[in-house]
Amino acid sequence: MGHWEIFLFFLIIAFIYSSVGFGGGSSYLAVLAMYSFPYQEIRLTALICNIIVVIGGVFIYIKNNQVEWKKILPLTLISVPMAYLGAVLKISQEIFFLTLGITLIIAALLLWIKTDTKNNGEISENAGNSLLRNGFLGGGIGFLSGLVGIGGGIFLSPLLNLMKWDTPRKIAATSSVFILVNSVSGIFGQLSKLSADIDYFRILSLCFAVFIGGQIGSRMSLKWNPLVIKRMTAVLVLVAGINVLIKYW
Known part of the structure; x- marks a missing residue:
């Protein structure tokens, strides 16, 4: 595989993202886009790496009783078919990169917004129990996830925090589950085309990199300041989004 530095980039990205409950799909996409790899391979690689990273996080969150299935299911039941629909939708390479760049910039802005991560008592019951709102939110993010090849957690987590949907830890757990199921759905959608x-060897090599980074990051998630990591991630995603737009606009 040429460009061996990508292996290190992916390891670091997986480490940072997994520490806050994300898979890193947005930054994987941005890195690969700057190397001008085939855009179908770019989307497939990002989704597979997402799954590898968040599986470890989901296991840890379940083990620590941070996953509330009754609240997660309304978000995921609609997002899964919508992610598949977005993945099978045929778009040109130009539209893909334009959508990706805009998506990354919006995600960066959402990540930068400061939410109260200390007061876990202020939880809106209406936000967590509204089936229509949760279904609409999950479906919309799921479709966008399948379209550009991300898990969607980078959008879901900031929005749920703003809605005071649940505690920060449970929102991170929800985002991990959301990323996992939508990434799987998106891959099935892409398999048809x-x-x-x-380059499957390149994909496997990068999968190994994110496995290492994800395992380390997910185990440090309970020790790091979530706001600091999210701000670092926001800067990384913003720079990547701007670079994609400059290169492919």
Whole structure:
């Protein structure tokens, strides 16, 4: 595999993102886009790496009783088919990169917004129990996730924090589950139209990198300041989004 520095980039990204309950799909996409790899391979790689990273986090969150399935299901039941629909939707390479760049910039702004991570008692019961609102939110983010090849947690987590949907830890757990199921759905959608020029060795190498970074980061998630990590992630995503737009606008 040429460009071996990408292996290190992916390891670091997985480490940072997994520490706050994300998979890193947005930054994987941005890094690969700057190397001009085939855009179908870019989306597939990002989703597979997402799954590898968040599986460890989901396991840890379940083990620590941070996953509330009754609140997560309304978000995921609609997001899964919508992620599949977004993945099978045929778009041009130009539209893909334009959508990706805008998506990354919006995600960065959402991540930068400061939410109260200390007062876990202020939880809006209406936000967590509104089936229509949760279904609409999950479906919209799921469709966008499938379209550009991300898990969607980078959008879901800031929005749920702003809605005071639950405690920060449970929102991070919810985002991890959301990323996992939507990434799986997006991969199934992409399997129907894979191109012949995909470099599977490169994909496997990058999967190994994010496995290492994700395992380390997910185990440090309870020790780091979530706001600091989110701000670091926001800067990383913003720079990546701007670079994608400059290169492909």
